[in-house]
Amino acid sequence: MTPAAHVSAAIEVLDDIARRRRPAADALKDWGIAHRFAGSKDRAAIASLVFDALRKRASAAFVMGNDTSRAIMLGALREARGFEAAAIAAVCSGERHAPAPLSDAERERLETASLDAAPDHMRGDYPEWLAPRFEAAFGARAAEEGAALAARAPVDLRVNLLKCSREQALEKLAHLAPAPTPLSPIGLRIDVGRGRGPALTAETAYVKGLVELQDEASQLAALLCAAAPGEQVLDLCAGGGGKTLALAAQMHNRGQIYAHDSDGRRLAPIHERLERAGVRNVQVRAPRGKADVLADLDARCDLVAIDAPCTGTGAWRRHPDAKWRLAPGALDARLKEQAALLEAAVRFVKPGGRLAYVTCSVLREENEDRIAAFLAEHSDFAALSGAALAEKAGLPDLARFASPHGPGIRLSPATSGTDGFYVCVIRRADR
Structure with missing residues (x-):
């Protein structure tokens, strides 16, 4: 042709x-x-x-x-x-x-x-009904942020520190000309320009579990959870297991991660991925009818991670058709799901424990506004500021991405060169 x-x-x-x-x-x-x-x-x-x-x-x-x-x-x-x-x-x-x-x-x-x-929504290439929401999130930079979300994304990889160092991964993949990611200390970036991306799943480094496909923002979200060796961690929306794998590597296979998802079908890929990555501290807790498969975790978890279902506005670089199918009704549905998940997570967080809330959305309604609504109903929880969150994770440079609209870290292609993500960690008071 x-x-x-x-x-x-x-x-x-x-x-x-x-x-x-x-x-x-x-x-x-x-x-x-x-x-x-x-x-x-x-x-x-x-x-x-x-x-x-x-x-x-x-x-x-x-x-x-x-x-x-x-x-x-x-x-x-x-x-x-x-x-x-x-x-x-x-x-x-x-x-x-x-x-x-x-x-x-x-x-x-x-x-x-x-x-x-x-108008901004045309210069920024996003649906007109989202224009006031982009303005609320970005102010005068709405069109600039939208345009960045309309650009092509690079290919990012997370180095699996359970199996190799970033330097070793760079050497193994040298033929693809990877570079260290600017913000994540465990990431590699491959610039594919306008061409086809490499067939990474056929690469020996991938097959042997040395690297995983994961956007830099998603890597940072996992790092900001600051999971420590020996902790008890519940990944409440584990899906295919991307963040579960990242958390396990942070914990050096010590402690325990419980991977759960309300839809057991989404968990299907996790088993093969865990084996490939050499992860040994994960229990997969798939739904079993009406049984409460997480009953033994009540008030036991040092960390509960919620990778919340959202509109996916921060991932438009990878799914540009999704933004034109997104309707106001979908946002309303996601807000209800997010509120329900936050409420459901409370029972598992032990005194002094923490709850990490993550979305790949740039909308305030799904991020800072959702956290504000949760905190208004739970006086025993307090959110870390963006600066405190970055400092605790050992990534103080990320403080420059502290949200201007409330607690947490806000990432976007125009500001951080990553997908659009929001990360907030909420600590429960000691009794």
Whole structure:
């Protein structure tokens, strides 16, 4: 397939996504099944174009004065890839499988349109209904933060200190040109530019459990929990086990971690991951009907970690289609789940113990406002300031990311170069 044919195919996939409001991955998979002549490199090129268009959907539509799939794709070629009007016109030749030639109006928009007069939600490429919430979180920097969330993310790895040092991991993966992550002392970063990321799961270092795929913000969230060897830790929303593995490494396999999730299906990958990583201090507590599988942990835990279900606004760099499917009703549902989880966690925190609340959201409603509501109802808990949280974790430099809206640490692509995360640790009073 030619580059022009890739653009035509991307427009076709965007049409399918818009018409059926479905995840981009599903639409791309179906396109590939229906067009088996397309090789893996063709499918990768088309996927890259589709995701670039979804990252820049609002700004591309503003530039083109139209929100059709063709207009968004043409605008994204300019906004995401830096193509000039002449280069886009060359792609749109109308020959064979190329898109139809540019109209006079399209060419003029590509040559002259500016985002200077665009509202923040279009310059920042996020849904209009989230505009007041982004303003509440970021003030005058809302568009800048949105634009950073619309950029491509690098590939970050967490070094498993149970098996090797960061220096050893750098040597093992030297052929991928990794660099140490700027903030996490246990991370590596691989810049993939516009190309395909490496097949990391086939790398020997990954297969042997020396490294795990994990964004730097997620690494920092686990480090800020400050789990210590010998502690009793409950990971209440363990899912596939990413933070469980990170906490186990911090604890040097000493003490005990109880990995639980309300949906046992989400726990399925954890067993193989624990074995690969050499983790020996984790008990998996999957749900068993109406049985209370955590009854023996009442008031026993030094740390309860909640990786709360959220809107995922902080992870848009990795899932750009998710932001356009997000609806106000989803936020309302997540807020109820977060409140219920915080309430459920209280019973497990022993006197003097702590509760770590983590989201991959940038919205105040899911972060600082949620913590404020919890503290208003639980006078025996107090939140650590961002500076105190960073200091206790041995990462004092993170104090510069202390939230301006309340306790905790707030990370984002524009400020920290990571995914958007919020971390707050709440300590229970000694009796």
